[in-house]
Amino acid sequence: MTSNPFPVHTWFPRLWAEIAPIGRDPGTGGYLRYGFTDPVRELERWFRGVAEADGAHAIEPDGNGNLIAWYGPPPERGDAVLLGSHFDSVPYGGGYDGPLGIVSALLAIRALRHEGREFRRPVGVVAFAEEEGSRFGVPCLGSRLLTGALDPARAAALTDSAGVSLAEAMGGRPAGARPELLGRIGAFVELHVEQGRALVDLGAPVGVASGIWPHGRWRLDFDGEANHAGTTRMADRRDPMLTYAFTVLAANKEARLRGAHATVGRVEVEPNATNAIPARVRGWLDARAADAGTLEALVEGVRAKAADRASRDGTNLTVTRESLSPPVEFDGGLVKAFRLAEGVPVLPTAAGHDAGILAEHVPTAMLFVRNPTGVSHSPAEAAEDDDCAEGVRRLADLLAQLAAG
Numbered sequence: 001m002t003s004n005p006f007p008v009h010t011w012f013p014r015l016w017a018e019i020a021p022i023g024r025d026p027g028t029g030g031y032l033r034y035g036f037t038d039p040v041r042e043l044e045r046w047f048r049g050v051a052e053a054d055g056a057h058a059i060e061p062d063g064n065g066n067l068i069a070w071y072g073p074p075p076e077r078g079d080a081v082l083l084g085s086h087f088d089s090v091p092y093g094g095g096y097d098g099p100l101g102i103v104s105a106l107l108a109i110r111a112l113r114h115e116g117r118e119f120r121r122p123v124g125v126v127a128f129a130e131e132e133g134s135r136f137g138v139p140c141l142g143s144r145l146l147t148g149a150l151d152p153a154r155a156a157a158l159t160d161s162a163g164v165s166l167a168e169a170m171g172g173r174p175a176g177a178r179p180e181l182l183g184r185i186g187a188f189v190e191l192h193v194e195q196g197r198a199l200v201d202l203g204a205p206v207g208v209a210s211g212i213w214p215h216g217r218w219r220l221d222f223d224g225e226a227n228h229a230g231t232t233r234m235a236d237r238r239d240p241m242l243t244y245a246f247t248v249l250a251a252n253k254e255a256r257l258r259g260a261h262a263t264v265g266r267v268e269v270e271p272n273a274t275n276a277i278p279a280r281v282r283g284w285l286d287a288r289a290a291d292a293g294t295l296e297a298l299v300e301g302v303r304a305k306a307a308d309r310a311s312r313d314g315t316n317l318t319v320t321r322e323s324l325s326p327p328v329e330f331d332g333g334l335v336k337a338f339r340l341a342e343g344v345p346v347l348p349t350a351a352g353h354d355a356g357i358l359a360e361h362v363p364t365a366m367l368f369v370r371n372p373t374g375v376s377h378s379p380a381e382a383a384e385d386d387d388c389a390e391g392v393r394r395l396a397d398l399l400a401q402l403a404a405g
C-alpha cells in the first residue's frame, strides 16, 4: 500500500473536462444526450477507454443498453459491488445528473488502485441506458429491462418523436430480465448530484438518501374539434386547449393541497396553428408524493377535475399511465456505512433513479453531492469540484469497506 494519497482534487476536473463538451448545446449550455444517440455512444466509448486503462478485465453489455465494466475477481463469483449511474440527459439538461455518478465511480476505483488495494469482491461500474426516459418515454428504461420490471417486447415497440422504435435504435430487441446477472450483484451504490437545496441549507458537501418518493407519468389526451378561429362562435366550440389549461391549474392545486408535486412540462398540439381551434392537445402529467396513497389520490383528483371540465367543454379526455415507480427505502446497512463517516445527513428525494429500480432486488444506497444552485434538469445545475472530490472520497471509502482488502 502506498502512503501517497490519490490526488482526487487534480483528477476530478481533468476527467470531467474530457466529457464536458460531449452533447452540449453551445447556445444554452444544456445537454442533449438521449439514449442510443451519438453523444451517448461517444460517452460510452470514453467510459470503455478509462475503465480498460484502469484495469477493467471485461466490459459487459447486458443486451438492454446497459454497459458494465468489471474489476477484481471474475464477476461470475457473485457478491459483486456495483457502482454507477447514467449518461443520458433530459432535453437541455445539466451535465451532472447521471455522469457525475459514473465519473465518481471510475475515480473511486482509480483511487483504491493507486493506494495498492486489491478487490476481494468483484467490482463493477455501470452506465445505465435512457434513465430519463427523454427519448422513449419510460424512465429508467435500462434498469427496468435488466430487472424484468419492463417487458422487452413492449419496450422494443416504444417509439421516439421521429417514429424510430427502441428495437431500431438498439439494433435489435432488448434482452429483458437478466436474473443471473442481477444475482451476481451483492450491493449497488449510485452517487448523484443533489437535485434540490437541502445540502446547501445544511452546509454539508454530501448526503445520503433515505428513500425515493413514489412517482409516475400519465399521458393526458384531450380531444375536441378543429375549427376556424375567426368564424366559430364561442358557444359552438369544442376546444381541448381549454380543458388542458384548466387541468394544468387543477394539477397544481391538487398537489399543493396534499404537499405533493405535480408538473405538466410537455405538451403537443394538433394541428398547432395560430388561427385554428386545436383538434387535440396531449399533455404529460408528472406526479410525485411522499406515499403511494397520496400519489393515487392526487392523480385521481386531477383526473376527476379534468373529466368534469371535459364534459363542460364538450371534449374527451383519455388518461394513460406510462410509468409508475413505487416508494423506495434504501438499505439500512449501507446508509449507516455512509453515515458512520462523520454524520453525513440523510435526505429523502422526489427524483427517480436507477437505484430505485435496483433497490427491489439488491441492497442499494445513494450518495448525494451538494448542488449550489439547487437547480436540476436545466443548464443551471451545478456542483463544485471540491464537493465532487469529497463525493469520490466517500465512495472510495465505502468501496474499500465493502470490497477491498
Ligand code: GLV
Residues within 6 Å of the ligand: 131, 132, 139, 350, 351, 352, 353
Ligand atoms: C429523473 O431524473 C426523474 O426523477 O425524472
Ligand code: MN
Residues within 6 Å of the ligand: 090, 097, 132, 377
Ligand atoms: Mn434526472
Ligand code: MN
Residues within 6 Å of the ligand: 086, 097, 098, 131, 192, 352, 353
Ligand atoms: Mn439522474
